[in-house]
Amino acid sequence: MNNKRNNRYKSRGSILVITALAAIVWIFIAQSLFIVGAGGFGMIKSSRVALQAQQYAEIEVDRLKNVAYENLDSNGAHSRQAIANIQESGWEDEVSIGSEHAISGSDDAKQRIATINVYKSGDTLPRFTLEVPLSSQSSNSGNEQSTLSESGWKRFSDGLTIEWGAASGTGKHVFPRAFSKVFSVTITKNNDNSGGAPGVDTIITGTDNTGFYTRIQKMWDTQYNGASLSNDWHSVYYIAVGIS
Structure with a gap:
């Protein structure tokens, strides 16, 4: 038990x-x-x-x-x-x-x-x-044009930049904005200007990152042979393309 x-x-x-x-x-x-x-x-x-x-x-x-x-x-x-x-x-x-x-x-x-x-x-x-x-x-800096007047620029996001303006006379013309590299500069006659003597023209003689150079020259012997090539003659518009 x-x-x-x-x-x-x-x-x-x-x-x-x-x-x-x-x-x-x-x-x-x-x-x-x-x-x-x-x-x-x-x-x-x-x-x-x-x-x-x-x-x-x-x-x-x-x-x-x-x-x-x-x-x-x-x-x-x-x-x-x-x-x-x-x-x-x-x-x-x-x-x-x-x-x-x-x-x-x-x-x-x-x-x-x-x-x-x-x-x-x-x-x-x-x-x-x-x-x-x-x-x-x-850089996207300057992605919009600085002005819509006769002189301005526009920079795209990949760096491509287009600049434009007016110039006249012989010498250097400064871009609104400096480039880091210039591809091309093209000029056209300003139709609002009589151009002075018809026997002269404006040509581009060189470019750099800050501007371009022009010279007024006689195109042919005319009655204007003895005329002074005034800087007021042949005002032009320009378009420049490059990178900035």
């Missing part, structure tokens, strides 16, 4: 031990699941923040591409500051512009590297960093 009673107590004690061990195991499993879940949530949140930082950096890239290459230091670079015109506050960025260097295989083209760092307020290290090359050829 005593043996049966002792066996019953031992059986009950074993069940209690097994139950306690099972409870402990379940506690460890629950804690592990909580840690894994919290870590996953943290990773999702961290990824969302990193994606936001990347998007804000790309917005800054768009702004930099609309800054004239020659104004990158003054209008492109800035120290760490709050990002304006966004819905969520607490974001900051900074932009630094690297030193200039020539682009290999390109005539007179220069390049600088802009580094954009995006932070959350209070961060020591950036949440996202982006480096973008900015070249003198691809």
